[in-house]
Amino acid sequence: MENKKTEHKTFPLPDKKKAKSGIRKWIKFIWIAFFAVVLGISGLFFAVSQGFVGDMPDVKELENPDIYVASEIYSSDNVLLGKFEKEKTKPVTYKQLPPYLVYALQAKEDERFKEHSGIDLKSIARAIRFGGERGGGSTITQQLAKLLFTGNASQNKIERAFQKLKEWSVAVSLEKRYTKEEIIALYFNKMDFLFNAKGIEMASRVYFNKSVNQLTLPEAATFVAMLEAPRRNNPYRNPEKAKVRRDVVLKQMLETGYIDNSTYEKAVSEPIVVDFHEIESVEEGYSAYYKFYLRKEIQQYLEAYEKETGKELNLYKNGLKIYVTLDSRMQRYAEEAIKEHLTALQKNFDNEMRRNPNRPYYNLNKTQINGLMMSAVKRTGRYKQLKAEGMSEDSIMLDFHEPTKMTRFTWQGEEEVEMSPWDSIRYHKQIAQAGLMSMEPATGDIKAWVGGINWQHFQYDHVKQGKRQVGSTFKPFVYATAIMHLGMTPCSAVSNASYSKGSWHVKGGGGSVTMKEGIAKSLNPVAIRLAEMSGTENVIQLARDLGVTSPIDKHLPMALGTSDITIYEMLGAFSTFANFGNYTKPEMIWRIEDANGRVIKEVKPVVKEVMNEMYAYTMLDLMKGVTEFGTASGELRRRGIPASVEIAGKTGTTQKNSDGWFVGIVPKLATDVWVGWEDRATHFWSTGEGQGAKMGLPIWAIYMKKVFADKALNILPEDKFIKPANWTGSCSDLNNLRNGYGDEGGLQSIDELKNPTQIVPEKPVKKEENSNETLNSGEDIDFNK
Known part of the structure; x- marks a missing residue:
């Protein structure tokens, strides 16, 4: 019988040359991908910074706001009817800010403000990891950048992403143009604290009837608490909520070493005492209506002028003279006529409404009434602000049903009351x-x-x-x-x-x-x-x-x-x-x-x-x-x-x-x-x-x-x-x-x-x-x- 050799299957050894070639391909791919990402991000930032994906604000507008000259409106009978001017504000320098105010801002909003160049990657990573529960990723510079954009951010995720890119781009630009101290001063000067309190100096006068350099530690912490939610943490409207958030700011100042324990204990023990003095808006009374239309008309003419001549003119900065057809006497007579008649008409209407259980509506059921009310709620600045702050719909509605201090319209003048925003809307709907x-x-x-x-x-x-x-x-x-x-x-x-x-x-x-x-x-x-x-x-x-x-x-x-x-x-x-x-x-x-x-x-x-x-x-x-x-x-x-x-x-x-x-x-x-x-x-x-x-x-x-x-x-x-x-x-x-x-x-x-x-x-x-x-x-x- 013939012996047969057992056949052994063998596997070929790997080709070292081919292996090295494969590794080189992967390395090459990774480098290409890396450079593609870098170039893509760089290109995206360039496109954003140049305004290719949407208008960008001009950071120069923050400089020297006092030199802007308001445009004036003259009637056909040569009477100054009004002006187009920036909001009433009184800018302050960094040196005029009390140290407690600056410390409170940094402790609450941006611990590493002195270290970064406008974007804090650590804060962004933390915000992403914890879903914002341990603070957001926006730096003080980014928040200033956000204030330069008009309107609230869109609820669309893609648009919000582009908005964030724009804010980053502007933040970097701000850091290049201004010192850290100037950025803090600009931020406080740009912030809107409500009740026509534009900037920290006006806010100090409105809420505490004093200049900003006279603020105490608790008052400074109160304003910093307002930055996250000016309405919800308002010391005049919601003193209880304002104190809770103020104390949070003080706690953060303690934890970051800006104040010691005895200073903290003394500050949190003090109540919030508001000395409220509201400032009239630059848009008051009846004149604001024709100025609303007039502004839109003028802007069209200025845009046409710029296209024709290449010269840009700004209604709020360049001291234009606008001569209008309105007659100041006839305008006054018209305003007086409306007030005289509607004062009497409103009394008659209110008397009729006393017998109406669905005041001020007729022939509507509760569902229809609630629909009208909700439409009105969503048009308010309060709702948009709370929505922008990330509040849920249920929380917003709880806020709208909570009584707070406010003013309401009457023909005898504004009336200070305490009522819920919901009731305020219902009240104002009955005004003729x-x-x-x-x-x-x-x-x-x-x-x-x-x-x-x-x-x-x-x-x-x-x-x-x-x-x-x-x-x-x-x-x-x-x-x-x-x-x-x-x-x-x-x-x-x-x-x-x-x-x-x-x-x-x-x-x-x-x-x-x-x-x-x-x-x-x-x-x-x-x-x-x-x-x-x-x-x-x-x-x-x-x-x-x-x-x-x-x-x-x-x-x-x-x-x-x-x-x-x-x-x-x-x-x-x-x-x-x-x-x-x-x-x-x-x-x-x-x-x-x-x-x-x-x-x-x-x-x-x-x-x-x-x-x-x-x-x-x-x-x-x-x-x-x-x-x-x-x-x-x-x-x-x-x-x-x-x-x-x-x-x-x-x-x-x-x-x-x-x-x-x-x-x-x-x-x-x-x-x-x-x-x-x-x-x-x-x-x-x-x-x-x-x-x-x-x-x-x-x-x-x-x-x-x-x-x-x-x-x-x-x-x-x-x-x-x-x-x-x-x-x-x-x-x-x-x-x-x-x-x-x-x-x-x-x-x-x-x-x-x-x-x-x-x-x-x-x-x-x-x-x-x-x-x-x-x-x-x-x-x-x-x-x-």
Whole structure:
């Protein structure tokens, strides 16, 4: 038998050359990756620092804030109306800061402040490891960088990451430009301690009525505690919470060796004693509303100037002179009129609300009310601040329901109270709001602009920012369209019978009325039929030609004013009728000059012909009926405006009396007034109190009496509208409107209308008594039915 050798399997030895090659590849990959990361981070930081991923603040703006020269606003009667200036502040140097204040800041916010160059990697690593439970990763320099950005950080994680990169970039830039001592001083000077306390010096005066160099250790620790949460740790609003956080700061000072145990024990034993002295804001009262709009307009002109010339001008630094069209006297009269009427109106509303368990709402359930309240809560600075501080929604709501010291608005002046922020919001929702704009139809010059009743409590402009349902003030656009497209005259007859279309129904009084009577008494069926005959698309086009840019409802109820439009748009449109059919864009600015008197911008009127003067005067004649015998007549007489004064006007009342309007035009001045509340579910129960003739018109009457009395204004009650040369005023002679004046190649006569049955009277009807409540009873329509 043959012996077989056992076969042994062997494994080949590793190829050393190949192994070394593989290691070299990995080493090469690691180095490439390393350099890629370094280059990527460097590139990212470069892109961030250069503003390629979003605007970056200018760190130079921190330098020499005292040398900035405020821009001044001058009225048409050469009165200084106000200034555009930085917040009221008094910068201090590092040497003026008490040592305890600096020590407290470093102990609480940045122990290694003296060691790093703007970014503390150890703090960042600690914050990441412990999820922020043992302190954040931001240095004092980073926090100063964050203060240079306007607005709160986004809740989006990606945007927050880029925001953090920006802060790091700015922090490094700050460290290069300033010393450590200067950074601390700049930080304290930039911090907002609320109640218009901008910077530590103003804060010391507001809360403790002393200069910063006189602060005690506990007071210094109190301010450092406020840095993390100015509202929650506020010694005036929340003294208990402020003391708890103050003592935390003192404890950290002890642990870091800045103070000894005896000093600590003495400091924590002292109560917080506030000596509160609030400072008025640079944005006070009524003027803040027109400055809000004015600032946006000026900024556009300055940006255009920079593009054209390459020269940058700053509204807050370069001492510009802004000459506006506002008249200081008329502005004052408008403000006084609003205050006088709303003081009385508010009393009536409060009396009615005493019987309302859901005050100040009608026809809402608890879920709907809570929805409105939560929307308001989330718009507050308090909510945004607490959210930015990382508080949970439940904790924020607990804060909003906790009583605290605050001021609330009353027409007798601000009132110091203790109430929860939630109750404060509910309280302020019942305060009646108003807006008024007054302009010269011939020039477009805005002479008065009152956007609201108090900027400190209601930072919302009702002239150009706010849009509200306009109600029957929209009807003149419908009538003007019928005159232009259908050849109708003030004497044309239109049916006032009830109108139905599908499930939609508008109650009428029966019979037929003239166009002049229809608009004077604000009869809804008449407006609906005119819109239907004219075509809603034609009505919308005319409104567009008259300067209305807001969205307009395309359906037939639009004739009754279902759309939300601004005072600014409505008044510009109405003024066209008093300017011979020429629309002139309302303007507030005449010219802007630099500090040396050189003209930066001179604003010229923007004029557009919309209709001929005969049509325009016909509309004035129609609207004179409103004030002579229509919805406005009774209240005008009661307010002391004699019937001899020529006034073209229109009242407006919206669904459930949520909005009250009055537009009144005299030959040289047109004025629009709106009155309502923040929420549309807040209103008077009855139309008798809530109609435009009772809410908006009284302000107009009070205002115009003051204007008439000031002879220097040259707006006189005996002024008359200028009639076209061929105007006779008799209905038989108004047929010339049907011949030669149309833009549509000739106008139809009444007999040529497509639906003649709509203007044939159904049956005679007895005229109702001439009372405002009766006349306006048709204005309040539920458009959803």
